[in-house]
Amino acid sequence: MFCPSSPPAGLSEKAFRYIDLHQNEFVQTLKEWVAVESDSVQPQPRLRRELFRMMTLAADRLRRLGASVDSVDPGVQQLPNGQSLPIPPIILAELGNDPKKPTVCFYGHLDVQPARQEDGWLTDPYTLTEVDGKLYGRGATDNKGPVLAWINAVSTFRSLEEDLPVNIKFVIEGMEEAGSVGLEELVRKEKDRFFSSVDYVVISDNLWLSQRKPALTYGMRGNSYFRVEVRCRDRDFHSGTFGGILSEPMADLVALLGSLVDSSGHILIPGIYDQVAPLTEEERKMYEAIDLDLEEYRKSVQVKRFLFDTKEEILMHLWRYPSLSIHGIEGAFDEPGAKTVIPGQVIGKFSIRLVPHMNTSVVEKQVTNHLEYIFSKRNSSNQMAVSMTLGLQPWIANIKDKQYLAAKRAIKTVFGTEPDMIRDGSTIPIARIFQDTIQKSVMMLPLGAVDDGEHSQNEKINRWNYIEGSKLFAAFFLEMAKLHY
Amino acid sequence: MFCPSSPPAGLSEKAFRYIDLHQNEFVQTLKEWVAVESDSVQPQPRLRRELFRMMTLAADRLRRLGASVDSVDPGVQQLPNGQSLPIPPIILAELGNDPKKPTVCFYGHLDVQPARQEDGWLTDPYTLTEVDGKLYGRGATDNKGPVLAWINAVSTFRSLEEDLPVNIKFVIEGMEEAGSVGLEELVRKEKDRFFSSVDYVVISDNLWLSQRKPALTYGMRGNSYFRVEVRCRDRDFHSGTFGGILSEPMADLVALLGSLVDSSGHILIPGIYDQVAPLTEEERKMYEAIDLDLEEYRKSVQVKRFLFDTKEEILMHLWRYPSLSIHGIEGAFDEPGAKTVIPGQVIGKFSIRLVPHMNTSVVEKQVTNHLEYIFSKRNSSNQMAVSMTLGLQPWIANIKDKQYLAAKRAIKTVFGTEPDMIRDGSTIPIARIFQDTIQKSVMMLPLGAVDDGEHSQNEKINRWNYIEGSKLFAAFFLEMAKLHY
Missing domain, CATH: 3.30.70.360 (Alpha-Beta Plaits)
Incomplete structure (x- = not known):
């Protein structure tokens, strides 16, 4: 199917250098996005207007990258109290349609959980504030930071005037925190149009299991x-x-x-x-390799004793x-x-x-x-x-799919380590929806550290995670292209 | 201890006739008392003032009977929200102290549960309204009616210029619906003074088990x-x-x-x-004699099936x-x-x-x-x-005590039947408090019918129950005197 041309050698170093040099610009854009109170949970008209403004900002950014952007109107949200609110547009965007390259579709969301400084924030939640390399702000890690990291990776190739190694599609919504209203219907409707050329779906809407070691997520309960x-x-x-x-x-x-x-x-x-599913020897080994200090974890969650004594048993009972x-x-x-x-x-x-x-x-x-x-x-x-x-339904990916291999290699390149191969004990329906509807491989490739505090007070993303994450996505594009060489 | 003189023959008929002739006056007084919104549950100062007015009304009534009346100030009620409210006086009254007669102490309360017409009352809850022989009004049966019935009985002897067959004491409070605040302390304090001469305690603050058959209550869980x-x-x-x-x-x-x-x-x-306590044959027979249509009862409480099939088992599992x-x-x-x-x-x-x-x-x-x-x-x-x-603690009386015998005879005289000997599955602490503190026999002698709806909308007392109840108390005084003859 693919007739790829290998990306030029040394391109990854060039891309990484570019990202390092422009990191302050990338942080500045994150600051501008965090400044929009795009709260989809509370029904105030002011917040709903902010949500629309956020989607417009993102659509404009993607257009400046050269993408063709379609802002789809999913209609109206009916609240239990009878109130109805307009749903912000879902962005379907496309950059490159070279039949010789694989097409990777990135899913992300730009709405956030509610946040008020008086709830215990040490800084204004809508003013991205850097303290000791940590960028505090609502949405910094969930999910504005990762969406921008992907955009940063794409824009790096554009700025370097290098050919994009893969075709990129974007699905960006503004209702994830309110239950992704309208998204599943849109995915079904676009199955044979927008999604027909998609080969892989990447979601970056969860966290690593550790503070420093990257992870790849291949299943959710x-x-x-x-x-x-x-x-x-x-x-x-x-x-x-x-x-x-x-x-x-x-x-x-x-x-x-x-x-x-x-x-x-x-x-x-x-x-x-x-x-x-029965436990295979191969799967068992993955748990052994995972970076988790059980005692530290136990203390951090203030539990006297878990039901199981070993890291492997704990992880298996949370995930499998x-x-x-x-x-x-x-x-x-x-x-x-x-x-x-x-x-x-x-x-x-x-x-x-x-x-x-x-x-x-x-x-x-x-x-x-x-x-x-x-x-x-x-x-x-x-x-x-x-x-x-x-x-x-539970979701599980085939970790032998090419994009998992590419992601592992990219992680090795950027972070110098193998990723933790993890699952999530909770449920993000969107992974299963993509897998069931468009029948393509779905991968969750998180950037944030375990202590980022998504949904909590003082949510943050580390500058290091944000910038290295942008590199990771760039490296991932290159590895995907190589695998299809 | 007692050196009684038997009451004159024919006095009971005379008393009953007097009560029949004056029944409209007795209903009129009940109407005046029901008109006072003596709600002890809600903390509004207006209601608290009404409560005080109620107690003054009662004290004046008892003084006009010739009683010596002591209105004791129990102090201040502390509400959970920090508010403090004055507690209405507890009336300790005394009528007669002939050492040759037994002394019967009557306990009652004049405060009521909240009631508003818009909650489903068919008439104004504070305007006693007679419909088909039923006197509707808040407090009509709980507990203003029974308190007045006792007073009617006493006043009948006074009006007939007959000697009271027994010495009478009254304990009348205004905080029963709010947990009898201050009462237990007062009973303890007055144990060796006001209560030292008390031989029997009578409470009339519950209901019959049936609509027509009188009852005597000898236990509570x-x-x-x-x-x-x-x-x-x-x-x-x-x-x-x-x-x-x-x-x-x-x-x-x-x-x-x-x-x-x-x-x-x-x-x-x-x-x-x-x-x-083991079940005795004598006790078992009391359950058999009780007037209860189990099927009608089951339907009235909208339960598909009880745990037990017979009247006796049902009553035993509720009471003993x-x-x-x-x-x-x-x-x-x-x-x-x-x-x-x-x-x-x-x-x-x-x-x-x-x-x-x-x-x-x-x-x-x-x-x-x-x-x-x-x-x-x-x-x-x-x-x-x-x-x-x-x-x-649970409470149980010895039904062989003289006052139970006297009450049974009085019921036979007034109603022509033996009473249902009943207990109550719920808990009114005051019976046990009197029994434990002053160590005298306590009896619960209800006047109201099972459908009186205490604490509910459309609370009522039947005119028949109120008037026959007044006769019952008069007959009880006479029987008590006879038993001590």
Whole structure:
């Protein structure tokens, strides 16, 4: 398919030098982007206008790079309170369409989580502020910094008047923090147009596992979220007047929730582990190679003891085994103090993090059957109803895909080390959506360090990560081209 | 001790006739008392002033009866928000001190629960309104009606210029609905003064079990309220990032709560039934005699099925066996919707209704030992803490005490039937306080019908209950005198 021409030798050194020399300009652009309060979570019209301004800024930047830019209007966002808000455009951009080169599509987002200085920020969250090599500001690492690092890499080739080693596409949205409203629909719609020429998708919207060692992410857990309702009647009861003669909904619910997982974290739902991919020797070795000081990690998260003692077991139970968490109960007495109530109907909430090759619809059946069995054994006069309110499939990539190989080589070139091959225990649906819809390899190539504090107060990206990350992307383009040589 | 003189024959008929003839006056006084918004629950100064006015009205009424009245100032009520409010006086009144007669002390309260017409009242809650023989108004049955019925009985003897068959004392408070603030302290302080001459205490602050058949109440369950806290760390966790490697506090708590009671309502805490009084044949017969249509009751409370099928079992499990209810969980996710949180620390709330001869401090130890055992078996890395936040002893009277005999005879005279001998599954601490502090027989002699709706919208007392209740108290005085003859 590809008839590539090898990039000239020494180009990477030239690109790296350019990036080093222009790093202050790159930081300046990040500062301008961070200054836009592109908060997609809160519904104020002022913030929504900032979000639109942010997307315009990015579209202009891409046009100045020479890209052809299409700002697609995804329509209107309906809030639960009935309010409707315009959704900022999703940018579909394209730079180069040489059939001899592979086409890499970069996904990123430019909206941010809310931030106010009075929440505990040491600096104004919308004024990028450098302290000891750390660039503090909302969106610095999630996700404005990585989006700009990719743009910096592209612009480096343009400024050096060098041919881009790969064709580049961009998908940049402004609603990620609000659930990527409208994105999946657009990806489906553009499957046979914009995405038809895409060979690889790169996402850079997560973090390394360490402060200094780069990582490559090849999997994320999915999530099946359940509600189980037990109902006696609509109204509550007084425990003095009714205690002793009722099948109390809370007793039923506590028994149901108590049947889900044992004290070692093992899920007790029959069949739940049947579809979990077996552990291969090759995979086991990847965990051994990962840079994680378990004791330091344990202290940093303020946990007295984990369920497992070794780094490998901890990582496997976060990434490649399912877990079940009970989140809470709706409808019972949840306030401070004492209330002698027998709740009339209660709803338990729990979810299961899914791993390859578990499937949400199989899990839904297993959970429902299990709870129905447990409930039937109680011979309760109450009514029970189980439903899966959210079902997100797990995602896993084939790490033998060419872009993983290219990324590893680029990391070796820029950082002088092999990356940690990591997964993520949580769920970013977008990776799975790209993989399922356009059926191409998806890779997550993070730039930020583990302590960047995305979504937190004092979010930052290290200048070093931002600049070396820009080099990493440049090196990645070159390695991709070489692999297709 | 007593050297009584028998009341003249025919006096009861005379008294009943007087009450029938003056019933409209008695209803008029109830109307005047209901018109005072003596709400002790809400902190508005206007309501507190009404409460004071109510107590003054009552003190004046008792003085006009010829009683010596002492209005004791219990001091100041501290609200959780820092506000302090004056507590209305507690009335200690005395009418007659003939050493040849027994002294009966009547306890009642004149404060009420909040009520607003817009909450669903069909009439103004503070305008006593008669519809089909029902007198609707806040406080009509709880507790202004019964207090006035007692006063009506006393005033009948005064109006007829007949000697009172017994010495009467009154304890009337204005803070019952707010937890009887200051009352227990006053009872202790007056133990060897005001209460030294008291032989019997009568409370009329509950309801019959039926609409037409009178009842005598000889027991109430106590209550031990527990909180059990399971803590990993102060902050919550994200279930994607931590699910699978933690001893999750919710899993521990659900296991702890699930170990307390089985699906048949049987409490699983070792030893908890050891001190429950054995069921005697005599007691069993009392349940058989009680007027309760189980099917009608089940429908009226909208429950599909109770844990037991017979009237006797239902009553025993409400009154003479302990029950355990799980009220809820503080600190977990309790809102509608989905949140993928692992709560960092959670607090379970449950309580046990205690019956004779269970003891709160024994129960506290049993519960604590049990939960510590269950928790230790889990080998969890979390911390658990159990505490009993409220411990109210159960109360039971000796139904062979003279006043129970007198009340039964009076009921037979006025209503032509034996009373239902009932207990209450809930807890009114005041009965136990009187019994423990002044060490005299306490009896609960209700006047109101089961459908009076105390604390609800459209609270009422039937004119029939109010007037026959006044006769009942008059007949009770006479029977007490006869028994001491």
